[in-house]
Amino acid sequence: MLNLDDFYRARYVLSNMVRRTDLIYAPKINQESEIYLKPENLQVTGSFKLRGACYKISQLGDEEKAKGVIACSAGNHAQGVALGAAKYGIKSLICLPEGAPISKVEATRRLGADICLVPGVYDDAYRKALELRDEFGYTFIHPFDDERVIAGQGTIGLELIEQLPDVDTVIVPIGGGGLASGIAFAIKTLNPKIKVYGVQACGAPGMLQSLEHQKIECLDAVSTIADGIAVKEPGELTYRTCKQYLDGVVTVTEDEICAAILALIEQHKLIAEGAGAVSVAAAMFNKVPVKGCKTVCVVSGGNIDVTILSRVINRGLSKSGRIYTFCVELDDKPGQLFVVSQIAASVGANIISVYHERNDDTSNVTACWLRVQVETRNAEHVQELQLALKNAGLKLI
Structure with missing residues (x-):
């Protein structure tokens, strides 16, 4: 069970590890709404993921730390785990899909982690990490389906309430659901009147499909520029939490994501990866009811592969x-x-x-x-x- 006290404990533990990202007013994103950005792309590792990873690692026992930690990731969780492990002086092994952007792979390696590239997508890396955990006794740091990881991510919700107490709507990216679960639980527990919506890419609608069919489902395949949320199957805990606390889940197209990335570059000089821009895309193209609302879009990460940035910009120019x-x-x-x-x-x-x-x-x-x-x-x-x-x-x- 999630416990709000754990969220406040996480905020205290993380106070000297993460940045308390300031809200940025974004009047041109949707002129019918008062839009603010929560730029988690400006975190130390370029993503919100270090919040959950570092808090989880901080709560491990001495025996668990001695064995080292293992994780699977499309890139951002990997860097969070690597940073958290380095801070506590323990070994980390990260399983990444072999198609993960080279920039994310090398950034993880630079933070001190050992890398295991796995053929396939995130879910294949997940299975490989579990095999290695069982074989060598590592402590597994789940990227989203873990109470303490969710509590770490949920510190963003606590910050939002303090930074903008009269917020009406919060829009959050969803892959496996850890970020959405943490933010929705924190906000709804403190103020049930605030609307919280999740956003997925059309090419990876695992949580949306599961919620629509009232059971956890695994997609046959995922395909999206938003590699950070390209997850085939949501977690059990995140599914239950999103089902209870989210006001809805929507999807955005690849062109809409590209247009949102372009808008953030031009209007706010912010670099967002595909997963980080889906919340902005949902607000830009009225996928959620934001008219007349004071709205926060969580820009969850900025670790985009620079080799595809020009193509993304061209798609964004066309869509706009x-x-x-x-x-x-x-x-x-x-x-x-x-x-x-x-x-x-x-x-x-x-x-x-x-x-x-x-x-x-x-x-x-x-x-x-x-x-x-x-x-x-x-x-x-x-x-x-x-x-x-x-x-x-x-x-x-």
Whole structure:
């Protein structure tokens, strides 16, 4: 059973290990709501995960510490365990999916942990960690389904209540459910009137599906840019806690996640990983009822793989109406490119690239296709360009 006293004890123990992240006012995320960000991406390890991991390790007995600890993780929990183990001078072994971002793997190694890369996803790393625990007697530090880990994560809820006592809504990412369980339990215990919503990626809706079907279910596969919440199966304790305390769970698409990452970069100079941005995406695209509400989005982590950041930004630009690609069918004769360029310029769109193709599949033998990518201001600007092209008699493909 979760106990609020344990949450306050965790806050005391963690006071010299973690940052008490300040709220950031974010008026442009959703102009119909008063949005604040809880930037856990600014923690020492770049994620909230060190709260639960460090508190759990602090409560181990001498015999358990002597045997060392083992954990499984997509990356963020790994760094939290590695840091906590190093602080208490004990050995740590981390099992990571072999597809985990190299930046997270190397960051974990730099904190002093031994690394075991496991083929597959998080759940495969989890099974491997249990095998090694049984073989060598390590103490297993679960990433989410543990009372003390949840208590550590729940210290964020205690901070939120103190920082914004009149908050109406809190939006939290969900993978296995440890963060959502901790925050929801702490907030609902102190003030049941506050709404708490969980957010998952469309490609990894394990908790949502389990809650809808009233039983814990394991997904066949997960696929999302939000690797930190790419969990096939929620925990038993986290499932029960989320079922009791959450006001709802929603999902966001990959494009919405990318748009949220871009918004955080541009508007607040914050780098968020996919899992950290899902709460912001839910607020941006009105996946939860935030209109007229004082809302906090928990940005749970910032350890994004920099090698994919440019692709994420491009997807975000497209989703936000900042980049638009269109294809028109034209008569294959001189001056047609000039016509299209004039139309784009007349509405203030900036051409980035042009690709011309003579296509034998068109019904008009003398026709060609012109694919153009332009910079635009927003979705309304895209609609203005589309209307201008149609009014000029051009056929949009």
